[in-house]
Structure formats: structure tokens, C-alpha cells
Amino acid sequence: MAAPDHAVNLTDALSRFDETWSPKIVAEANGWQVKVVKADGEFVWHDHPETDELFQVLAGRLRIRLDGRPDVELGPGDVYVVPRGLRHQPVAARCEMLLLEPAGVPNTGDVDSELAHDAEWL
Numbered sequence: 001m002a003a004p005d006h007a008v009n010l011t012d013a014l015s016r017f018d019e020t021w022s023p024k025i026v027a028e029a030n031g032w033q034v035k036v037v038k039a040d041g042e043f044v045w046h047d048h049p050e051t052d053e054l055f056q057v058l059a060g061r062l063r064i065r066l067d068g069r070p071d072v073e074l075g076p077g078d079v080y081v082v083p084r085g086l087r088h089q090p091v092a093a094r095c096e097m098l099l100l101e102p103a104g105v106p107n108t109g110d111v112d113s114e115l116a117h118d119a120e121w122l
Helices: 010-015
Strands: 024-029 032-042 053-066 069-074 079-082 088-102
Touching: 010 024, 010 032, 032 053, 069 079
Parallel strands: none
Antiparallel strands: 024 032, 032 088, 053 069, 053 079, 053 088
């Protein structure tokens, strides 16, 4: 499924919700979903054994803690791809970002957490 059939303004999309760590799908192409998310504080340590995960910071700051590697610091306009299978923990300071990942990938990987959310279309 490719959707939607109109241009999506990410600023407008982000203004339509307040929840943190609850990704919203704004587009899909070739089985990959484009998601926007607001984040604040620490997320859970997790990994995605079968897929890479792309983060692009739109506003604010994001640190991605990586298991066995130096942290990655991101600001507005920065992009980083967490390789598949690498345990990581996003830590945000009031951050808005875009995520790119295959449809159906749980935001917490295999970790059971109150922060687990199925991404929903905005």
C-alpha cells in the first residue's frame, strides 16, 4: 500500500498529537512506513533483529545509546541509522523526529514495556 495520495506536512502532522513515544504513520511506500514521533526522556533498551531503523531529528535533541559503541548525538536535520540487531536506547530532550522502518516493526522490539505502541495512521 502506498499512502497517502497527497503531500504530507510534517509540522502539521506533529501538531495533531501530544503523546510521547507513540509513533504515527504519515506515509508508506514499498512496505516501509514513514512515522513521526514526539519524544521526551528515556526510552527502553531494545533491538530490531531483522531490520535497520532510521532516525531523523526534526526539532530538539536526541541521544542514541548504543550497546558496546559510543553514543550518537543528533540535532535538527541529523540522520542516523541503527543497524539491525544492535541494542539501543533513544534518550530525548523534547524531540520531534521522523522514523523510517518496515511496516509492523514494534517500537520496542521484543521488549515488553508500557512504552510499546502499535503505530497508527495519523
